Amino acid sequence: MTNKSSTGPAQHGTVLETGGHIGTQIETRSKVSNPLLTLSGISKTFPGVHALQDVSLSLWAGEVHMLMGENGAGKSTLMKVMCGAYEPDAGEFRRDGIRVEVRNGADARRLGVAVIFQEFSLVPYLNIAQNIFLGREPMRCLPGIIDHQRMHRDAREVLKRLDFDVDTHAMVASLGVAQQQLVEIAKALSQHARILVLDEPTAALSDRESERLFKIIADLKAEGVAMAYISHRMEEVFELGDRVSILRDGKLVASMPASQAMPNELVALMVGRKVDMAYTRDARPQPGRTVLEVKELAAANGVHDISMKVRAGEIVGLAGLVGSGRTELARAIFGVDPVTKGEVLVNGKEFRAGPPEARECGMAFIPENRKLEGLALERTVGDNLLMAAMPRCFPKGWYIPAHANKLARDIIGQLRISTRGPHTRAQMLSGGSQQKIVIGKWLLDDAQLFIFDEPTRGIDVGAKEQIFELIDGLVRQGRAVLMISSEIGEIIRVCDRAYVMKDKTIAGHLERGDLDEAKLVRLAVHRD
Amino acid sequence: MLFGLIVIFSLTAKDFASSANVWNVGTQATLLLLLALPMTLVILTEGLDLSMGAVLSLCTVILASVDIASGSLGLGLGAALAVGITFGVLNGWLVAWMGVTPFVATLGTMGLAQGLALVATEGRETVGVTAELRSLWEGHWVGLPIPIVGALVAYVLLHVVLYHTRFGARVIALGGNREALRLAGLNVNWYLMLVYVIAGVCVAVSAMLLTARINGGNASAAIGMEFDAIAAVLVGGTSFTSGRGGLLGSLFGVLTVSVLRNGLNLLALQASVQVAAVGLLVIVALAIDARAGKV
Numbered sequence: 149m150t151n152k153s154s155t156g157p158a159q160h161g162t163v164l165e166t167g168g169h170i171g172t173q174i175e176t177r178s179k180v181s182n183p184l185l186t187l188s189g190i191s192k193t194f195p196g197v198h199a200l201q202d203v204s205l206s207l208w209a210g211e212v213h214m215l216m217g218e219n220g221a222g223k224s225t226l227m228k229v230m231c232g233a234y235e236p237d238a239g240e241f242r243r244d245g246i247r248v249e250v251r252n253g254a255d256a257r258r259l260g261v262a263v264i265f266q267e268f269s270l271v272p273y274l275n276i277a278q279n280i281f282l283g284r285e286p287m288r289c290l291p292g293i294i295d296h297q298r299m300h301r302d303a304r305e306v307l308k309r310l311d312f313d314v315d316t317h318a319m320v321a322s323l324g325v326a327q328q329q330l331v332e333i334a335k336a337l338s339q340h341a342r343i344l345v346l347d348e349p350t351a352a353l354s355d356r357e358s359e360r361l362f363k364i365i366a367d368l369k370a371e372g373v374a375m376a377y378i379s380h381r382m383e384e385v386f387e388l389g390d391r392v393s394i395l396r397d398g399k400l401v402a403s404m405p406a407s408q409a410m411p412n413e414l415v416a417l418m419v420g421r422k423v424d425m426a427y428t429r430d431a432r433p434q435p436g437r438t439v440l441e442v443k444e445l446a447a448a449n450g451v452h453d454i455s456m457k458v459r460a461g462e463i464v465g466l467a468g469l470v471g472s473g474r475t476e477l478a479r480a481i482f483g484v485d486p487v488t489k490g491e492v493l494v495n496g497k498e499f500r501a502g503p504p505e506a507r508e509c510g511m512a513f514i515p516e517n518r519k520l521e522g523l524a525l526e527r528t529v530g531d532n533l534l535m536a537a538m539p540r541c542f543p544k545g546w547y548i549p550a551h552a553n554k555l556a557r558d559i560i561g562q563l564r565i566s567t568r569g570p571h572t573r574a575q576m577l578s579g580g581s582q583q584k585i586v587i588g589k590w591l592l593d594d595a596q597l598f599i600f601d602e603p604t605r606g607i608d609v610g611a612k613e614q615i616f617e618l619i620d621g622l623v624r625q626g627r628a629v630l631m632i633s634s635e636i637g638e639i640i641r642v643c644d645r646a647y648v649m650k651d652k653t654i655a656g657h658l659e660r661g662d663l664d665e666a667k668l669v670r671l672a673v674h675r676d
Numbered sequence: 677m678l679f680g681l682i683v684i685f686s687l688t689a690k691d692f693a694s695s696a697n698v699w700n701v702g703t704q705a706t707l708l709l710l711l712a713l714p715m716t717l718v719i720l721t722e723g724l725d726l727s728m729g730a731v732l733s734l735c736t737v738i739l740a741s742v743d744i745a746s747g748s749l750g751l752g753l754g755a756a757l758a759v760g761i762t763f764g765v766l767n768g769w770l771v772a773w774m775g776v777t778p779f780v781a782t783l784g785t786m787g788l789a790q791g792l793a794l795v796a797t798e799g800r801e802t803v804g805v806t807a808e809l810r811s812l813w814e815g816h817w818v819g820l821p822i823p824i825v826g827a828l829v830a831y832v833l834l835h836v837v838l839y840h841t842r843f844g845a846r847v848i849a850l851g852g853n854r855e856a857l858r859l860a861g862l863n864v865n866w867y868l869m870l871v872y873v874i875a876g877v878c879v880a881v882s883a884m885l886l887t888a889r890i891n892g893g894n895a896s897a898a899i900g901m902e903f904d905a906i907a908a909v910l911v912g913g914t915s916f917t918s919g920r921g922g923l924l925g926s927l928f929g930v931l932t933v934s935v936l937r938n939g940l941n942l943l944a945l946q947a948s949v950q951v952a953a954v955g956l957l958v959i960v961a962l963a964i965d966a967r968a969g970k971v
Contacts, residue, residue: 254861
């Protein structure tokens with residue numbers, strides 16, 4: 149696939165010529181001269197990350213525009229820009245060809261944009277009807293008083309469309325995830341929007357509920373609603389999509405009529421870049437004894453039927469899409485979330501208790517959100533490094549500043565943490581250095597098994613390589629590493645083998661020889 | 677828990693179940709209810725108002741002085757309302773626009789109100805308010821004590837506000853999922869501000885009753901009452917996070933705290949013991965709640 153130019157309204161000409169069998173759309177289009185909503189040149193930067201770079205996209209009446217991309221490719225950021233939750237740094241919006249400003253949610257709503265969010269925008273202790281009409285409650289003639297009767301009647305009507313039979317007086321907090329998703333869908337539908345953005349709406353739904361949603365989407369299409377549909381599921385792209393666009397690293401890399409797209413091509417476009425980075429590792433010695441063994445594990449957080457092994461001297465990847473259960477698995481192994489079935493063996497001994505015991509066993513968990521869970525940002529580098537290892541470094545119970553200083557300096561040198569010294573506050577350091585502190589903290593505690601959750605999230609490219617070298621160093625010293633990553637390229641470059649998760653269980657296992665991007669994506673994405 | 681306390685005190689304290697005492701508890705509870713109701717709204721937004729007791733004291737001082745000086749109850753009430761609303765606006769502004777955490781913001785305004793009250797009175801009590809004002813505590817209206825009528829009206833009004841207006845739904849959403857409000861294109865700051873202003877108004881109204889009861893203004897008349905109000909709200913099942921809870925729970929919380937204090941009073945235990953008992957009540961109530969997995 150060579151279609152790598154950015155897509156804008158100009159490119160629609162090609163669609164008209166090529167998409168012969170989507171005749172109905174061509175007719176609509178020839179009558180309407182402009183797309184309902186056009187985004188052009190949208191860029192959005194967060195500290196250290198170009199979340200979106202010069203993205204252009206058109207949504208046409210009666211068309212479902214599928215958006216695909218790996219985790220972190222910028223799909224959700226794009227969606228948040230469309231609904232006014234983020235203000236883009238550059239770029240413009242056009243509604244029916246006329247330039248408009250979208251600064252906040254109210255602006256987007258005025259333009260007729262409604263969003264079905266994946267992370268629910270629901271209020272737990274309001275009832276279903278109140279949630280559906282939050283901010284738009286029907287009023288009685290008396291100013292400010294809500295017409296509850298009408299609100300519940302309208303809510304029932306929308307829910308009926310979804311075949312969702314429920315008492316609209318029920319609190320959202322009492323609903324399950326799938327039911328909450330249905331309420332979220334009802335909330336967007338009730339706005340009678342002209343432009344509907346759907347962020348993986350079927351991720352939490354059963355097949356029957358999904359089918360129902362697809363029928364509604366078909367109805368909306370006939371009514372001339374324009375839809376942007378974010379999905380990871382290949383079959384949805386071909387079942388629903390009129391057009392598919394692919395985002396990678398914040399850029400729109402391709403856009404084509406769905407009828408012309410091939411599944412393999414789409415996967416290739418999503419994965420994109422060849423492995424071209426500096427880090428290539430020398431062969432590591434054969435792995436040694438099994439450090440971690442998980443047998444038919446199930447946990448309260450939903451992961452189930454998990455069996456896996458991690459040996460000393462190897463890096464094992466844990467791949468999968470967001471929500472596939474990777475972090476949940478790590479939490480269950482580490483004893484944060486309760487295990488309901490099966491067992492976790494560390495060095496051959498059964499382990500089933502909380503984090504303190506996991507630490508005793510020599511397990512280290514480096515969480516994804518290091519700022520929240522792994523570091524005390526206000527404290528110094530030295531304090532952070534010694535946090536976990538206090539009892540080990542000071543066996544007599546007295547804190548000796550000079551000794552602490554020396555230990556901290558050793559680790560700083562060993563990990564090449566760029567800081568002026570142990571007395572700098574952790575907050576002042578770059579993301580890469582902060583990550584090193586978290587790793588150093590566990591090194592001091594003499595951990596044998598490291599579980600990394602997205603170790604390079606929010607770290608710039610140069611520092612990433614250093615983190616990889618560091619992880620490589622850990623296993624060369626005979627430690628075992630389990631690494632969760634959403635970046636497929638990273639898994640392939642760094643890991644000796646990988647487990648792929650999907651729907652809260654292990655969907656497949658790839659040995660070194662089999663470890664390539666296409667196989668990995670297929671396991672993570674496909675439904676068969 | 678309320679039921680248990682009533683049984684215990686009926687058995688141990690001689691006059692507890694007498695009709696005079698029941699009316700007494702009911703009337704005393706009105707002051708606390710007038711603070712606990714708006715405190716419920718504040719806590720639903722994941723906020724806190726520590727300044728209530730101090731602002732209430734300041735209001736009694738202002739109300740009593742203006743009432744005595746001018747002989748006009750209306751003027752006094754207006755002054756007290758102005759003070760209450762000013763502090764409400766100040767709290768709301770600090771919390772919503774300045775982004776100060778509610779604990780810190782209202783701790784600051786608590787000190788401010790306390791200091792102003794002391795300056796205004798030079799540490800002395802202001803006594804001898806007009807008979808008109810005094811009758812607000814002692815008087816009856818269609819057979820019910822005026823404080824009880826006032827508290828019931830406040831309850832009904834706030835119930836309507838919280839459960840039957842857009843504003844009320846937003847108050848619950850502020851604590852439950854503030855992001856949902858932003859995504860719906862609503863400016864949350866004004867709602868936060870309004871919640872604290874409602875608290876200020878309620879404080880001024882309760883100042884009216886308190887001044888009438890103690891026949892004057894006192895810079896330390898209501899010190900620590902915010903503690904009882906927060907206790908009542910927590911005992912009533914409102915949560916500091918997630919927007920869970922409601923007014924009915926707080927009503928029961930107020931009755932529980934009032935019965936507890938009254939019962940201990942009849943058993944001739946000191947005020948200091950009562951404070952400790954209320955603290956214990958909160959701990960027990962929240963521990964039971966946590967055990968049930970609800971907090």
